[in-house]
Amino acid sequence: MLKIINRHSSFRPALLISISSYTEILQTMDRHATSRPRTRQPRAPDSPDVKLSKSLSYILRHGPVKEKLPIQADGYMNVADLLHHPRLKGITFTDVRRVVDSNTKNRFKLEHRGADGQATVNIDEATGWWIRANQGHSFEVPDLELEPIINPESCPVVIHGTYTDVWNKAIKTQGLRKMKRNHIHLAAGLPGESGVISGIRTSSDVYIYVDMKKAIADGIEFYKSENGVILTEGKDGVLPPQYFWKVVNSTGDSLL
Known part of the structure; x- marks a missing residue:
């Protein structure tokens, strides 16, 4: 038998309960504790690069149809035109290139298509550069090179x-x-x-x-x-x- 002493009053007698009853009380307390609804932890905010990656995914996979954006039959969009989109306000070509190069799932591809067909030396210049999503489009891309x-x-x-x-x-x-x-x-x-x-x-x-x-x-x-x-x-x-x-x-x- 266990003696449970009531510490709130010295006038009340001690309560005697069995070991089995005491165990049941503890188990009941545990069930109540674990059955309480847990508060879902708030999701950490996306980093600037993750936000940019999501914006690029939307624009290149769905935007041309929804927002009437110019895009070629192979899925490429001119980067200079892309940077004029309201979702990319304040974004530079350097930002886009960094996100494309660091994307672990290789969702995007950049290609230079200057008038002379030569690669540009100044990578901070968007002119002549094109970008596409490699897959996931919701509109027809006839020349996606699959x-x-x-x-x-x-x-x-x-x-x-x-x-x-x-x-x-x-x-x-x-x-x-x-x-x-x-x-x-x-x-x-x-x-x-x-x-x-x-x-x-x-x-x-x-x-x-x-x-x-x-x-x-x-x-x-x-x-x-x-x-x-x-x-x-x-x-x-x-x-x-x-x-x-x-x-x-x-x-x-x-x-x-």
């Missing part, structure tokens, strides 16, 4: 990363959809593996392995972008579940 994947053995592992709730709610029965983009995005491996820099979110907890041999044999076309992302339109914008040969969660459990 590499067709003809031989499935050239891409033995192709994965789409998603989340448990999305898998259970839709993908499991309906397949992968390109949504508002031109393609479904896939990766040639898991996040962090050699050569995998884009095409799959590191926060994914479900990994869908695509049966490339079966899909290509059925006429589904696949492409590889400049930064190694595997792209497909599927069939009418959908890659059906029949082309999933393996689906696992982050702990390796099979979901098929």
Whole structure:
């Protein structure tokens, strides 16, 4: 037996309870403590370069149609014109180049296209420089320089990363959809593996392995972008579940 002394009053007698009862009290207190709603930590504000990267992604992937911006058939936009966009007020070519060069997912590509075809010496000058997003467009880009994947053995592992709730709610029965983009995005491996820099979110907890041999044999076309992302339109914008040969969660459990 344990003696619990009431320290608020010296006139009240000590309370005697059993060890088992005392344990139950502690367990109840623990349950109440852990069941309290936790306050979500506020997300840290984006750095200036992250903000610029997001602005470039929007303008180059979606802006030309929504805001009637001039862009070439291969997805390139003149940097001097780009810097006039209200989202990029105060941004210089040096800022754009730094974000392009430091982007770990290689989302963008810069190319010099001066009148004489020669590379510029002054990298701080935007004139003659063009930029594009390597993939992720929501409008037609006919000359994006995508590499067709003809031989499935050239891409033995192709994965789409998603989340448990999305898998259970839709993908499991309906397949992968390109949504508002031109393609479904896939990766040639898991996040962090050699050569995998884009095409799959590191926060994914479900990994869908695509049966490339079966899909290509059925006429589904696949492409590889400049930064190694595997792209497909599927069939009418959908890659059906029949082309999933393996689906696992982050702990390796099979979901098929």
